[in-house]
Amino acid sequence: MKTFLVVNPRSAGGQTGKRWAELSAQVGRAIGEFGHGFTEGAMDAARIARKAVQDGYECVVAVGGDGTINEVVNGFFLEGRAINPRAALGVIPRGTGGDFRRAFGWDLELDSALARLSSGETEPFDVGLIEYVNHEGKPEQRYFANIASFGVSAVVAHEVNKSSKALGGNLSFVWGTVKGLIKYSAPVVRFRADAGTQEPVSVTAVAVANGRYFGSGMCVAPGALTHDGLFNVTVWSGYGLNDFIFKSKGVYSGEHVTWKGTRQLQCRSFEAESEDGQEVLIEVDGEVPGRLPAKMTILPGAIRLKV
Numbered sequence: 001m002k003t004f005l006v007v008n009p010r011s012a013g014g015q016t017g018k019r020w021a022e023l024s025a026q027v028g029r030a031i032g033e034f035g036h037g038f039t040e041g042a043m044d045a046a047r048i049a050r051k052a053v054q055d056g057y058e059c060v061v062a063v064g065g066d067g068t069i070n071e072v073v074n075g076f077f078l079e080g081r082a083i084n085p086r087a088a089l090g091v092i093p094r095g096t097g098g099d100f101r102r103a104f105g106w107d108l109e110l111d112s113a114l115a116r117l118s119s120g121e122t123e124p125f126d127v128g129l130i131e132y133v134n135h136e137g138k139p140e141q142r143y144f145a146n147i148a149s150f151g152v153s154a155v156v157a158h159e160v161n162k163s164s165k166a167l168g169g170n171l172s173f174v175w176g177t178v179k180g181l182i183k184y185s186a187p188v189v190r191f192r193a194d195a196g197t198q199e200p201v202s203v204t205a206v207a208v209a210n211g212r213y214f215g216s217g218m219c220v221a222p223g224a225l226t227h228d229g230l231f232n233v234t235v236w237s238g239y240g241l242n243d244f245i246f247k248s249k250g251v252y253s254g255e256h257v258t259w260k261g262t263r264q265l266q267c268r269s270f271e272a273e274s275e276d277g278q279e280v281l282i283e284v285d286g287e288v289p290g291r292l293p294a295k296m297t298i299l300p301g302a303i304r305l306k307v
Contacts, residue, residue, distance in 0.1 A: 001058040001059040001088065001120075002056060002057050002058045002059070003031055003034040003035070003057065003058070003059040003060075003061060003090070003117065004034065004035040004036065004037070004049075004052035004055075004057040004059070004060050004061065005027065005034055005035070005036040005037075005061045005063050005092070006036075006037055006039065006045045006048050006049050006052070006060060006061065006062055006063065006064075006068065006071075006072050006075075007020070007036055007037065007038050007039065007063040007064070008038075008039045008045065008062075008063060008064030008065070008067075008068040008094070009038050009039070011063070011064035011065055011068065011094035011095055012094040012095070013096075015094075016063060016064065016094050017038075023110065024036070026110060026114065027092075027114065027117075030114035030115075030117065030118050031114065031117050031118050035052065035057065037052070039064075039068070039071075043071055043074070044071070045062065045064070045068050045071030045072050045075065046071040046072065046074040046075040047075065048075065049062075049071070049072040049073075049074075049075025049076065050074075050075035050076070050077075050078060050083070051075075052075070053075065053076055053083045053084055053087050054078075054083060057087070058084075058086070058087055058088065059087070059088045059089075059090050059117070059306060060072060060075065060076070060087065060088075060089060060090065061089075061090035061091065061092055061117065061306075062089070062090070062091050062092070063092045063094055064094050064095055065093070065094060065095015065096060065097055065098065065286075066095055066097050066098070066099055066100050066146060066285050066286045067095070067285065067286055067287060068094075068095065069089075069091060069100050069145050069146075069285065070142075070143075070144060070145055070146070070284065070285035070286070070287065072089065073089060073127060073143050073144070073145045073303070074142060074143045076089070076127075076143075076302075076303050077127075077143055077302075082299075082302050082303055085301075085302065085303060085304075086304060087303060087304065088122045088303070088304040088305060088306050089125060089145075089303055089304070089305050089306065090113075090116065090117050090306040091106070091113065091116075091306070092110065092113040092114075092117075093106060093107075093108050093113065094108075096216070097215075097216045097286060098216070098217075099146055099147070099211065099213040099214050099215070099216065099217070099286070100145060100146045100211060100213075100285075102211075102212065102213040102217065103146070103211040103212045103213060103224070103226065104307065116306050116307060117306060119306075121306070121307055122304040122305060122306055122307065123227055123304065123305055123307050124227045124300070124301035124304065124305075125145075125226055125227060125301065125302065125303050125304055125305035126210055126226055126227060126228070126229060126230075126298055126299060126300050126301060126302065127143050127144070127145065127210070127298075127299045127302040127303060128143065128144040128145075128148055128208070128210050128231070128296055128297070128298055128299070129141060129142075129143055129144075129296065129297045129298075129299055130142055130143075130144060130148045130208075130282070130284055130294055130295070130296045130297075131294060131295045131296075131297075132282055132289065132290045132291065132292070132293070132294040132295075133290050133291055133292070133293065133294075134289060134290040135289070135290055135291070140289065140290060142284055142289060143299075144210070144284045144285050145210065145211070145285060146209075146210055146211040146213075146214065146285050147207050147208065147209045147210065147211055147213075147214045147220065147221070147283075147285065148207075148208045148282060148283065148284045148285075148294075148296050149205055149206060149207040149208065149214060149220075149282070149283045150189070150203070150205070150206055150272065150280050150281065150282045150283065150291075150292060150294065151184075151186070151187075151189075151203045151204055151205035151206055151236070151280065152177075152180050152181060152184045152186075152204055152205045153205040153207065153214065153215065153283050154280075154281035154282055154283035154288050155180040155183070155184055155281060156177045156179075156180035156181075156215065156283075157283040157286055157287070157288050158180075158281065158283075158288045159175075159179050159180050160286075174248075177215065177244055178241065178244070181240060181241040181244055182241060184204075186202045186203055186204055186237075186238075187202070187203060187274055187275070187276070187278045187280050188200050188201065188202050188203070188274075188275040188276060189201055189202075189203045189206070189272050189273065189274055189275060189280060189292065190272065190273055190274075190275050191206070191270065191271060191272040191273075192270070192271045192272075193233065193265055193267035193269070193270050194267045194268055194269055194270075196267075198271075200275050201235060201237055202237055202238070203235070203236070203237060203280075204236040204237055204238065204239040204240075204261070205236045205239075206233065206234070206235050206236070206272065207220045207221060207233065207234045208231050208233050208270050208296045209221035209224040209231060209232045209233065209234065210224060210226050210231065210298070211224055211226060212224045212254075214283075214286075217252055218251050218252055219251070219252060219253060219254035220234050220251075220256075221233075221234050221264075222254035222257060223264075226305065227301065229268070229298060229300035229301070230266045230267065230268060230298060231266065231267055231268065231270060231296065231298050232264065232265075232266055233264065233265045233266070233267060233270055234257070234262065234263070234264055235262070235263040235264075235265075236256075236261060236262055237261050237263070238261040239261055243261075247259075268297070268298050269295065269296065269297045269298070270295070270296045271293070271294070271295045271296075272292055272293065272294055272295075273292050273293035273294075274292050274293070279291050280292040282294055
């Protein structure tokens with residue numbers, strides 16, 4: 001497949017950029033000739049990926065973390081539709097969080113990623129679309145590869161993103177979770193799955209999941225699949241800091257789905273709004289682009305994934 005790499009040189013603590021000559025030589029030996037572009041700022045990866053797909057590249061590879069993967073997926077789309085539904089997303093994981101790769105059991109070894117890229121195997125990949133209100137109060141939309149969530153998860157993501165992440169992915173998220181839960185006051189949110197009845201819920205967090213993991217390894221949606229045409233939605237209600245401290249093992253293992261405060265459902269679309277107008281932030285593949293109200297829609301098999 002004609003392949004293009006979208007490279008975040010700041011990923012892996014800046015080592016991706018510093019070691020690019022060595023990395024690119026290894027990629028070339030594995031897959032032959034390829035194109036590449038470096039990101040410099042927000043949404044650069046989307047712009048670079050979009051041009052690559054428009055230029056006829058059949059496989060566009062995100063070289064970076066979950067944020068880079070999200071932006072590259074956004075680049076597969078233009079004016080509400082996939083530019084080339086047969087084009088494939090490839091991933092060379094280089095990030096701190098690594099939630100996208102965990103759903104497939106992928107490690108951080110370059111040789112493993114190159115084996116996937118050099119094979120001809122792809123599978124259908126569902127993509128989520130979220131429509132929301134941005135921080136300026138204007139309607140906006142964004143595609144997502146892994147999970148869109150709201151509630152304390154977005155507060156935690158905000159805390160983590162403004163930190164240096166010097167502690168590494170897991171510890172940064174643990175510390176961000178502690179800080180987020182201390183300041184969090186659970187809002188009442190009205191939500192509706194598909195064409196069901198709207199219902200109010202006091203929300204700790206709601207994860208609308210295409211993949212299984214968020215928060216640097218929390219198995220929020222153990223049953224989620226990226227090719228079944230459905231979201232797996234996890235609703236957490238009534239949890240606080242003590243629960244995270246004493247029960248966190250169950251959040252990472254997926255055992256939390258059996259707890260009284262956890263509810264799960266499947267749907268193709270999911271809508272939510274704050275009942276009393278309280279600001280409820282949203283998180284999209286680790287970024288915090290805005291707030292409720294929001295609507296999330298699954299796009300079954302919208303693109304392909306290199307596996």
